[in-house]
Amino acid sequence: MPVKFPGFRSRRDALPERLWTRCPSCSEQLFNKALEKTLHVCPSCGHHFRLGSADRLAQLLDPATFEERDAGLSSQDPLGFVDQKPYPDRVAAAKLATGLPDAAVWGFGAIEGQRVAIVVMDFGFMGGSMGAVVGEKVARAAEGALAARVPLVIVSASGGARMQEGTLALMQLAKTMAALERLRAAHVPYVSVMSDPTTGGVFASYAAMGDVNLAEPNALIGFAGARVGAGTIGQELPPGFQRSEFLFHHGFLDRVVARADLRRELAALLRYLAPRPTPEAARG
Amino acid sequence: MVDRILGRAGKPGADAAAPAEPAPERSAEDHKAAVWARVQLARNLRRPRTLELLGAMADEVIELHGDRLFGDDEAVVAGFARIGAYRVAVVGQQKGADTEENIRRNFGMPHPEGYRKAMRVMELAERCGLPIVTFVDVPGAHPGPESEERGIAEAIARSVGLMTRLRVPIVTVITGEGGSGGALAIAVGDVVLALENAVYSVISPEGCASILWRTSDEASTAAMAMRMTATEQQALGVVDQVIAEPDGGAHTDHEETGRRLKAAIVHELDRLTAIPVDLLVEQRYRRYRSLGAYTEVPTEVVPPAAPPRSGLADRLRGLLEAGSRAIPAPLQVGRRDEPPAREDV
Numbered sequence: 001m002p003v004k005f006p007g008f009r010s011r012r013d014a015l016p017e018r019l020w021t022r023c024p025s026c027s028e029q030l031f032n033k034a035l036e037k038t039l040h041v042c043p044s045c046g047h048h049f050r051l052g053s054a055d056r057l058a059q060l061l062d063p064a065t066f067e068e069r070d071a072g073l074s075s076q077d078p079l080g081f082v083d084q085k086p087y088p089d090r091v092a093a094a095k096l097a098t099g100l101p102d103a104a105v106w107g108f109g110a111i112e113g114q115r116v117a118i119v120v121m122d123f124g125f126m127g128g129s130m131g132a133v134v135g136e137k138v139a140r141a142a143e144g145a146l147a148a149r150v151p152l153v154i155v156s157a158s159g160g161a162r163m164q165e166g167t168l169a170l171m172q173l174a175k176t177m178a179a180l181e182r183l184r185a186a187h188v189p190y191v192s193v194m195s196d197p198t199t200g201g202v203f204a205s206y207a208a209m210g211d212v213n214l215a216e217p218n219a220l221i222g223f224a225g226a227r228v229g230a231g232t233i234g235q236e237l238p239p240g241f242q243r244s245e246f247l248f249h250h251g252f253l254d255r256v257v258a259r260a261d262l263r264r265e266l267a268a269l270l271r272y273l274a275p276r277p278t279p280e281a282a283r284g
Numbered sequence: 285m286v287d288r289i290l291g292r293a294g295k296p297g298a299d300a301a302a303p304a305e306p307a308p309e310r311s312a313e314d315h316k317a318a319v320w321a322r323v324q325l326a327r328n329l330r331r332p333r334t335l336e337l338l339g340a341m342a343d344e345v346i347e348l349h350g351d352r353l354f355g356d357d358e359a360v361v362a363g364f365a366r367i368g369a370y371r372v373a374v375v376g377q378q379k380g381a382d383t384e385e386n387i388r389r390n391f392g393m394p395h396p397e398g399y400r401k402a403m404r405v406m407e408l409a410e411r412c413g414l415p416i417v418t419f420v421d422v423p424g425a426h427p428g429p430e431s432e433e434r435g436i437a438e439a440i441a442r443s444v445g446l447m448t449r450l451r452v453p454i455v456t457v458i459t460g461e462g463g464s465g466g467a468l469a470i471a472v473g474d475v476v477l478a479l480e481n482a483v484y485s486v487i488s489p490e491g492c493a494s495i496l497w498r499t500s501d502e503a504s505t506a507a508m509a510m511r512m513t514a515t516e517q518q519a520l521g522v523v524d525q526v527i528a529e530p531d532g533g534a535h536t537d538h539e540e541t542g543r544r545l546k547a548a549i550v551h552e553l554d555r556l557t558a559i560p561v562d563l564l565v566e567q568r569y570r571r572y573r574s575l576g577a578y579t580e581v582p583t584e585v586v587p588p589a590a591p592p593r594s595g596l597a598d599r600l601r602g603l604l605e606a607g608s609r610a611i612p613a614p615l616q617v618g619r620r621d622e623p624p625a626r627e628d629v
Binding site (some may be wrong): 068070071072073074075076077078079081082083084131132133135136139161162163165166167168169170171172173174175177178179180181182185200201203204205206207208209222223224237238241242250251252 | 424425427428429431432433434435436437438440441442444445446447448449462464465468472484485486487492495496497506509510511512517520522568569572573575576577578579580581582583
């Protein structure tokens with residue numbers, strides 16, 4: 001199955017004035033305004049377009065309940081990393097293009113009246129890659145959820161660890177897992193929502209480890225990039241490999257949830273998961 | 285932590301015990317060649333693996349097998365060993381020394397069951413109060429379909445999480461290739477040692493080059509850019525101490541490598557077993573919590589803007605929602621008639 005990267009489609013695919021978007025799955029021409037109303041899901045085939053962090057927060061949270069935390073965190077260049085261009089230039093370009101400080105946003109908000117700590121990743125910022133800032137925000141969100149004893153929700157969209165930060169990016173797997181282990185020990189629930197794509201080090205740390213794991217339909221979710229895997233092993237990949245339904249079939253997802261149902265499903269789950277002081281409190 | 289990071293930038297030799305790095309006046313090309321030579325040494329076929337190192341340093345080794353869930357992955361060895369005065373649990377990756385053994389051990393690339401075996405033995409060690417010593421030498425976790433089907437990411441995440449909270453001392457040694465998540469899964473420790481020619485990276489230099497340079501020919505450039513040598517990792521704070529190898533590299537003298545490693549491991553066990561366990565676990569948490577470089581501009585917590593609707597309506601809605609699950613939640617938008625992926629709640 002070919003890997004689709006709708007984000008990288010060339011400009012000619014968009015008609016003048018960006019009024020229309022072509023669905024990469026069914027080739028239907030979609031009016032952008034209509035697409036916004038369907039939460040960026042193709043009305044004819046159900047293809048889920050990638051969602052930026054602001055749109056995602058607006059979709060999931062009750063209106064005007066989001067209180068962002070730690071917006072002032074910004075990447076450094078610990079390795080002095082230069083490939084085709086220096087890492088700080090890449091970060092600056094991504095900040096300019098997205099208006100975001102890094103690939104994750106966290107804060108407190110409410111989902112159908114239930115207060116949560118929420119992290120939302122943004123694939124538009126350097127492929128949603130996890131460096132020190134993303135790792136720090138996830139860890140602080142887990143610590144914040146623990147202190148406030150409210151559930152944690154993380155919506156992942158990431159190609160994995162940020163190579164330009166080297167092993168310090170790898171160490172964010174340990175940092176985030178350490179914080180999540182404390183959350184778990186304190187019986188504060190965590191729901192992981194995986195969107196397209198959730199791969200590499202993000203999948204191999206917090207994304208895979210929700211008390212409940214949800215994913216949007218047909219999202220690419222996997223550890224090794226399909227090309228890496230096929231190249232290294234020289235094996236045919238099974239159909240639908242590393243897609244949500246594949247993960248579901250193999251027991252790593254609790255539910256595959258269409259975007260239009262996500263907010264309601266999260267709210268319904270949180271009514272079971274929210275920390276309770278006593279068993280009696282489970283009534284009602 | 286940030287100050288830890290400031291000691292970086294090719295200023296090796298901060299630790300007198302650390303082996304010499306290429307001198308700063310060397311050209312970039314020389315430096316690249318030197319880094320690449322270390323990558324090759326780390327991958328040397330005759331480099332001592334977990335079992336060879338244990339053979340050189342332990343008085344007794346009892347290997348345990350199987351993850352109790354699926355099978356026994358020979359790319360990971362786990363069990364008990366007596367090192368100096370200590371009875372410890374050991375976990376390590378094991379590449380093969382020849383083609384036949386490499387096929388059996390899958391070229392040292394563990395499947396999920398390998399990490400699950402490691403977790404089983406580490407949890408057993410915690411229950412028995414045994415310190416844990418891990419030996420890391422892995423190109424990466426196995427990237428194939430079976431690995432994904434059985435949840436390699438879940439196994440790695442769970443193992444990393446487990447190691448952050450185990451209530452026994454953990455000494456980790458990067459002995460060869462520290463290949464990304466497949467390495468970290470058994471490399472979360474109270475102290476991380478590295479052999480002189482070991483390397484540690486977030487992705488293989490070939491993988492990094494093929495993504496960022498669009499050709500794996502630039503692997504040596506990527507290796508240099510990622511600062512993956514043991515001394516550079518020490519400067520970053522990822523590795524705590526570098527152990528000098530015998531002249532020519534660890535593969536030239538397994539016994540001597542084991543002897544040097546044993547001294548360092550026993551020294552760390554002496555130190556760590558004296559620390560009260562609550563403090564030990566807290567220090568380990570702090571160690572990983574502080575890794576990574578970022579700047580922070582203090583920001584005020586912005587209270588959410590006043591809701592567009594009256595507070596009363598929202599409060600009533602909240603009450604209704606809290607009061608009854610029978611009342612369907614309001615949908616945000618008109619839902620398209622596409623079928624849901626699965627049945628609704």
